Amino acid sequence: MPNGPLHVKGNLEVISGTGRTVARMTEAWLCRCGQSGNKPFCDGTHKKVGFRSDQ
Ligand code: FES
Numbered sequence: 001m002p003n004g005p006l007h008v009k010g011n012l013e014v015i016s017g018t019g020r021t022v023a024r025m026t027e028a029w030l031c032r033c034g035q036s037g038n039k040p041f042c043d044g045t046h047k048k049v050g051f052r053s054d055q
Pocket residue numbers: 004005006030031032033034035036037041042043044045046047051
């Protein structure tokens with residue numbers, strides 16, 4: 001999404017660096033700004049910090 005998270009749809013499994021499954025879902029908004037308090041998911045903080053993307 002412009003100036004916001006990565007919106008993904010489909011069968012999705014989020015796995016930690018140690019191999020533990022964090023979540024399974026069919027739709028998610030993943031943080032791109034690096035400031036979310038709920039990584040890897042977007043929590044809206046990108047708006048507060050004025051995150052800008054070229055894509
Ligand atoms: S993209 Fe939304 S909190 Fe980072």
